[in-house]
Amino acid sequence: MDIVIVGGGLAGSRTAQRLRRAGFDGTVTLVGGEPHAAYDRPPLSKQVLTQEDEPAEPPYLRADADVELLSGVHATALRSSGHRVLLDDGTTLGYDRLVIATGMRPRRLFDGRRGVHVLRTWSDGLALRAALREAKRVVVIGGGVLGCEIAASARALDLDVTVVELLEQPLVTALGPAIGSVIADLHRSRGVDVRCSTRVARLEGANDRVERVVLADGTALDADLVVVAAGAIPNTEWLSGSAVRVDDGVLVDRFGATSAINVFAAGDVARFPHPWAQGTVRPEHWQTAGDTAALVARNVLAEPADRVPLTAVPYFWTDQYQSKFQVIGLPSADDELTVLDGALDGRFAGHYTRDGVLTGLVTVGMPAVIAPYRKRVGTPL
Known part of the structure; x- marks a missing residue:
């Protein structure tokens, strides 16, 4: 049996490891869009931004799986009827089982302005780290987990920081208004200007360099660095025209199987029914990536009648100050x-x-x- 995993992050690499630990001795091919082997993303918004010495390499995950790793290439199409994946280097991979673990990409706003950054990849982290050391006034657009962690890191570097959040409190969607207020107060106590129920109207500055962030109410915030942490988009465009159903992520059943035969999905890209949630969910958390990878690796090797459903209780953490x-x-x-x-x-x-x-x-x-x-x-x- 040939198994292809598209996505070289945590979910993809953990799926490969679980397959080998389960005794699978067939071919496992792991397709990764970045030039690096799988690495841990949580440190990017914390240690990488604040540590004194510039890190020489990503915080690699343990690589104990025997896989054929194709780095720096992306899937461009899925021919599900023929069990083939097309890659942007011209390669076509055949598979008996396919695991989609392509994750997400940052939602980009105000592209084209110098001084505007996002954070998702190792290269993003290095670029933002360097920019923080040249900046004085930072505006973070988005008060979710990532935005709050970046704001805390910027304050640790003694920068002037403003967080602009569209909703009434940071993290309100995930944790409700009471905890959102706790998080807002925590940042304010550390000197962060937290502005909620507020929308960014535009950026201003000469020579395409950001100098000001103008809010919807006309308020202008001086800024020489803007970090956009306004959500992420699942990487599913390459599945267009295939039998895989997509709706803000790859739709899977409670076993991790998609609507296409012998195709599964794991990690941030997978949207699944959960025993303790209404409708379907797509948690964007480190623990969920590992949980769904373990589930999919087991079910890929099982007969349909022997598959097990997802039962893991979701968990996430965030370190702020x-x-x-x-x-x-x-x-x-x-x-x-x-x-x-x-x-x-x-x-x-x-x-x-x-x-x-x-x-x-x-x-x-x-x-x-x-x-x-x-x-x-x-x-x-």
Whole structure:
């Protein structure tokens, strides 16, 4: 059997590792768009930006799988009826099983302006790291996990930082208004100008160099560096014309299988039904990439009747200043938050419920609370 994995990031590399650990001894080909082997992305918005010495290479993931690695090439088309993947170097790969793990790319705004950056890849990280060391005033567009971590890193470098968030609080969609307010207050206490319910209208500056960020209300913010952290787009264009159904990600069933025969998807690009969520979800988290990779690797090798569904409880964390927020489950912004221990202005643990059912848990400085609640997510309290 020949297995092709398109996507050389965490989900793709973990799928390959799991296949080998399961005893699969056939051919595994891993197609990666970057020139590097798989590396860890979370450090890019934290350690890479702030460490004193310039890093010489990416934080590589352990590579213990025997795979044929094709680096620096991208899939351009899928011929699902013929079980073939077309690559931009002219190569065509045949497969018996295909795993799509192509991840996402940053949503780009104001392209063409010098001084505007995004952060997704190792090269993005190095470019932003260098720009931060030349900057004085930074505006971060987007108050999600990535935007908040970049803002914290910029403040660690003693820069003047403003965060512009379209919604009423940072991270409000994932964690609700109460925790969003906690995060906003944390950044403000460190000197960040956090502006919520605010939209960027345009950038201004001479010679295509950003000098000001103009908000929708006419406010002008001086800036010599702008970081766009306004979400990401699943890399699915190459699947056009194939039998794989796409809707803001690759649609898969609870076993990780797509609508095309013998084609699966894992990681950020996969949109799947989850036992504790309404409709389908596409969590963009490190842990989910590993969980779905493990699921897909098992089910790729199994007969359809022997496949297992996804049951892993989602988990993510974010480090901002000296605070580590850890979250399990899939809470919604309108779920009810109850503080179990501590207080929201310090160390605390709180759980989310919807109609009496536990949907998630958030902690700061109380990691021991997580384990007992992980098994209870999705059950009535």
